Amino acid sequence: MSLYDDNKQSFMQWCKRGEPMIWLNAAAVTVSTLAVVGLLLLLAVRGFGHFWPAAVMQSNYVLPGEVPVAVMAEHVESESVPIEQLLSAGFNIDTKENFVERQLVKLGNRDVSGADFKWVISQYLQDISYPENAVVIERREWGNFYGYLQSIKERGTKVTSAENNDVWSEFQLRVDRAEKLYKQIEKIEKGDIGAINYRLEKLRLSERKIELNEELSASRRLQIKADLLAERAELDAQYKIMQSQLSELYQEWRRDSFIMETASGKTRELQIATVVHAYQPNGMSLFQKISFYFAKFGEFLSDEPREANTEGGIFPAIFGTVIMVLIMSIMVTPFGVVAAVYLREYAKQGVMTRIIRIAVNNLAGVPSIVYGVFGLGFFIYFLGAEMDKAMFPEALPAPTFGTPGLLWASVTLALLTLPVVIVATEEGLARIPRNLREGSLALGATKAETLWRIVLPMASPAMMTGLILAVARAAGEVAPLMLVGVVKLAPSLPVDGNFPYFHLDQKFMHLGFHIYDVGFQSPNVEAARPLVYATALLLVVIIALLNFSAVALRNHLREKYKSLEL
Template sequence: MKSWFKSGSPWIWMTAGAVSISLISVIGLLLLIAWRGLSFFWPSAIHQFDVQQNGQNAVVIGEVYDREYVPTTRLIQAGVDTKGFKGEEIERLLIKTGNREYVDLDFRWILRTDIQTQTKPSGVAVFERSKNGNFYGFVSQIIEDGKTIDNPSNEQLEELIERAVNFNEEALDLQNGPIGSINYRLERIRLEERALELKEKLTPEDSAAFNQERKELKANYLELEKELFNLRKLAERDFVIVKDMRGEQVRIPLSQVLDVTFPNDMSFITKAGRFLIQVSKFITDDPREANTEGGVFPAIFGTVFMVMLMAVIVTPFGVIAAIYLHEYAAKNAVTKVIRIAVINLAGVPSIVYGVFGLGFFVYMLGGSIDELFYPEASPSPTFGTPGVIWSALTLAILTLPVVIVSTEEGLSRIPSSIRQGSLALGATKAETLWRIIIPMASPAIMTGLILAVARAAGEVAPLMLVGVVKMAPTLPLDGNFPFIHLDRKFMHLGFHIYDVGFQSPNVEAARPLVYATAFLLVSVIVALNITAIGIRNHLREKFKSLEH
């Protein structure tokens, strides 16, 4: 045993065991997040409960969202009648009932002892709506263009819903497209006219031209507005009559319905197809209902756009700084202090960078840009307010030490004989760096970029101060000149998780979205890293011959 310890084998096994435990823990955590997040999109069975509480009978229709066991003594102390139940614990079910405009809460707890009967009725419909959440009930009639149809088929209902959805999408595209462009151009005309007024260069000819263009735009706006109102009127034509759990007949406009499903009548294959549809809608749709419903596409776009912009900014600065420190700077006390400062910057809390970004980039630099180039927009700030460019710059400074250290380590691994041989053949030092040293160090540069992307994509605290918001009405990329709007605020997956998990007015509805968005954020980071790793491996193979 003593010789075994001296051989070092125990430490090898201990290290391997620690690595295995860490790997299993990470994989287990990811699997847990994936299961809790993706299971939300699986069509759940709809139950009908006949409940008797406090001597009153009621019918509850909804999904079983969660279940737990509560000590009987605790329920008795809370004044709950357990009806002579002798067990130590009573099962309690959390039911999502929806129909929130007709009930106090769209989630309610039901004790197993209060349930008289529990069934899965056939024909119960789940309506996904643009507001007020889901609606559960039995379809009685549909009203198509004023005509009542009793006991309609599922296909008839789905066709009318698809019709209304298509008209709503056309109206939204019209509002965000041509109408949005007209509004954007009208605002630009106002700013251009004000800029000429401030410079005292506004001539009667300029005013006439502005007024003429404004008149033409408003005429086009009125035509598009008529088309918009017509689309909305067509979408609001039909209705569906649904019998809810109270036994009441509820009239629901199909213009508010996004989709309808009948989970209790679905086969496994149908549910699997429905699951894929729901996941794709989560990725491609905009959020609704205070981010507790809908999709997260603006957050995905904002995260990827900000990270790519940060990478474009941090890479050249980090590489140039590393090249100077390693290739040109003298080995003296000042250089040592700079290296220590770079290493210490990597340990500064991210919120400190956020405060610095808010004070320096937003208020000082952005405010100065507004004074010099956008005085016509005053007092409304253009760049003197949090935006995606300031977020990218803040995270670029945050991740700069990682890129510098990684690049410098790559430069230090290149033998000095290669530099000397290049110089001996007549190449200048700049040519040696550009043609030999930087290509050989490119894998290390990509390694630093991978680490920078991994950290930047998950940061939230600094972004809350310099650009990220709960809901961004427009993306920082659109069809209006200059097409890329770096001054706009944006959404971020990390902040979306924080907002849904801790700021949501409907905690139970938001909980599955926290897991789903967290899994999506991890997937986005992995995708970005895999892309960067692929580029690094390609560069490593491409410049491998330089090492020999």
């Protein structure tokens, strides 16, 4: 036998052992794992790097034939572009290179220059320096401001200037003071006055309910109205006190201002009340930068969004995503389990049962937007409108449940994920040995007792598997939520201190829709891009945490009932 025949025979035996498929599967798993890890690293670097205090560069931007322009900015990214692209755009560039490097820099000062970001050609940046006294002001509106702190004013009178060595420390003290006042104002507006407004609205609805109730006698109607009027007068008095406190706080909050000078020499007077953060990145030590980074990251996780969702935090979106998934899980699990138990344990196995199973499997493949349209038409326009007529007639024509909200979003996603739970639970029930059921029945247990004490506990890992798949799909859905409850901005959480404390009728924010809105609907694309990466990674982390929790519970149940299977 020749060497060729030996090699051919060895290769055939190697193929028959299935080793090519083993290596192919291993390669596929490796590539998939590297792709996932690479994606997560990309999201982490591009997203979480946004919170690091970047150095501020000052230079002169000198284009051929144009007046030099003083630039103070943060470097965002660099890229090489063909020289023909810049020449066609009107740039007069004298170079023999085929590619030219350009930089995207964050200029800030949008209320002065009109643009936050600008592309500049690297070779025309001259006299680059990083002055330690360059100040970055992060504002509640109009984005960042870059410049030099010149002086501080109190009620229009200058109290300190750049000639004094303590101007920066004095500025920080007044920023901290303004931040404390802002928190007091926010507490009164959202807490105390919000509670009063909520009670006033309830009184209005109570008065309306009395007018609609024809069974009340005239004397009883007058008595109730008098009680409501007295309560309204008490609330109005409290409201006036709160308004007076707010007026005083606002005057103190807006007391101070400061003068900033831009790189081009222009001056601008700004209110300290508008400052969120003020820092000098070029003069910060490594420890100060790390501390600032974690403070900004904590703000991102715990604060409300601002500036058309391109600044601030995303806590309302995190809360809305988690609470919607939890409500959806509470709804879908019992319905899915009951349906699976009926199909497997009680329904007569025949043509009709097979048709139902085929229908359930097909429902799992229906596009999610179809569920959104169904939820809008049935749950909101029909069921919600009927609930308003029966339970909240005093609020009409303003809808209570006849409008998109947290409840209908959760119900819609529960309906969307119901086929997954049914199929997974039914497969788990099918794997339970028949002799366990027969042994339980032989010992005198009824079918219901056997089902409750033997079958369902052993099938609980399969139920958890269905729930895991449901959570993984529902948490990332966006299309149906756009129709049944999610909105661009809803800083008020559906949980508060007002009875009934948990408001299922409220609209809410969602991380998936937040990514879509910031990434594709933002008026400031460059400013929003890092938040898209950070929010996307955070959504992945939250879904992973929810899944890991369900997996841990499933593994615990599997170990607990493993002895019964043996």
